[in-house]
Structure formats: structure tokens, C-alpha cells
């Protein structure tokens with residue numbers, strides 16, 4: 001399999017690239033910052049891309065690299081995400097609106113931009129996975145990380161509407177669990193390797209999914225909207 005991972009600099013994205021390689025499959029590591037390229041596995045013959053999900057031109061250039069190097073990809077996983085410091089410490093009444101914009105831009109609009117750029121190089125019946133969050137569920141009633149939750153709800157809605165718009169690829173939203181990463185260290189329950197293994201199994205079709213299920217956790221279980 002040939003799998004593109006967007007947001008491969010650290011955390012889940014980095015671990016997912018590692019697992020793809022361990023399984024003997026090909027990974028294209030989409031890095032946000034070129035200085036993180038040492039983590040990318042590029043020196044082992046894997047592809048290195050530069051992908052800023054807030055910059056459609058960078059996504060287009062990366063998709064062009066895939067077209068010329070692989071022809072098509074079997075799957076694209078958009079792992080890129082942000083949780084701003086301001087969102088950790090402020091409520092929805094006093095958070096700086098720039099934090100809200102940044103999270104919407106990366107976590108929600110970024111999913112749409114990534115899909116638009118990579119859809120033309122995805123195999124028919126290929127998979128596009130947006131890593132969203134339980135924080136995007138309406139059933140999740142807390143007020144922790146409020147703006148992040150709003151952005152992930154928007155991301156889930158984008159996935160739902162894309163599924164109605166584009167029928168020849170499989171589009172999913174996946175909650176990766178509460179991971180021990182830079183972002184999730186304060187609420188962690190699992191290591192990112194466990195989530196990466198689960199997401200690999202979903203992308204590779206090893207986890208059996210009920211027909212029509214599109215918002216799931218990394219084990220393939222249905223998530224509430």
C-alpha cells in the first residue's frame with residue numbers, strides 16, 4: 001500500500017509513518033516544518049512532502065509529487081491538528097478570537113483543503129481519513145478546550161458532507177483516543193503507537209467496519225456524533 005500521512009512531524013503522524021514502514025508498506029510523510037524532516041524516514045527511501053494544511057498551494061505541490069512518484073495513493077490520512085495554549089486556559093467567553101480562527105483553519109478547513117488537493121491522486125475506492133476527535137461530538141458536553149471542540153465538530157461535518165458529495169472513495173473521521181503526545185499529554189490514556197496501529201489497520205482494511213459507519217475510534221468502534 002501507498003499511504004500519505006499529513007502532519008507527520010511528531011506525535012501520532014510520526015508514529016503512523018513508522019508503522020506503515022514496519023509493515024513493509026510505503027509512506028509519504030507530509031511535514032509541516034522542514035526541520036522535522038529527520039523524523040520522516042525519507043533517508044530510507046520513503047517520500048518526503050511539505051504539507052501545511054492552511055496553504056492549499058503546498059498541498060497541491062505535495063499531491064503533484066505523489067502523482068509523479070507513485071501515480072496514485074491508496075490512502076491519505078490527515079493527522080494535522082492544533083490545540084492552542086489559549087484554548088487550554090480560556091473559556092469560550094474570553095478566548096482570543098485568533099485562537100478560534102487558527103483551530104478552525106487547521107483542524108476543519110485544513111481537512112477540506114487536504115481532501116480537495118489529494119482526491120485526484122487517490123485510487124478509486126481508496127481511503128481518506130481525517131483524524132478528528134471525540135471533542136467534536138455534541139454528546140460530549142464539557143467545556144474543556146471549547147474552540148478545539150468547535151473545530152473538530154466542523155471537521156466531522158465536512159467529512160459527512162464530503163461523503164455525500166464524492167462517492168468513489170471512502171471518507172472517514174477517526175477519533176484516535178486520548179494519546180500521550182505534545183497535544184494530549186494532560187489527558188492521556190494511551191500511547192500514540194497504539195492509536196497508530198489501530199488507524200493503520202483501518203486504512204489497510206484489516207479492521208472490519210460496519211457498512212456506512214464513518215465516525216469511528218481507532219479500534220473501529222462507532223463514535224457518537
Ligand SMILES: NC(=O)c1ccc[n+]([C@@H]2O[C@H](COP(=O)([O-])OP(=O)(O)OC[C@H]3O[C@@H](n4cnc5c(N)ncnc54)[C@H](OP(=O)(O)O)[C@@H]3O)[C@@H](O)[C@H]2O)c1
Pocket residue numbers: 006007008009010011012013031032033036051052053054078079080081082106131132133134175176177178179180181182183184185187188192
Ligand atoms: N492527543 C490526543 O489526545 C488527541 C485526542 C483526540 C484527537 N487528537 C487529534 O489527533 C491528531 C494528532 O494529534 P497529536 O496528539 O499527535 O498532536 P501533535 O503531537 O501536536 O501533532 C500534531 C501535528 O500536526 C502538525 N501541524 C500543526 N499545524 C499544521 C499545519 N498547519 N499543517 C500541517 N501540519 C500541522 C504538527 O506539526 P508541528 O509539530 O511542527 O507543530 C504536528 O506534527 C490531531 O488532529 C489531534 O487534534 C489528538
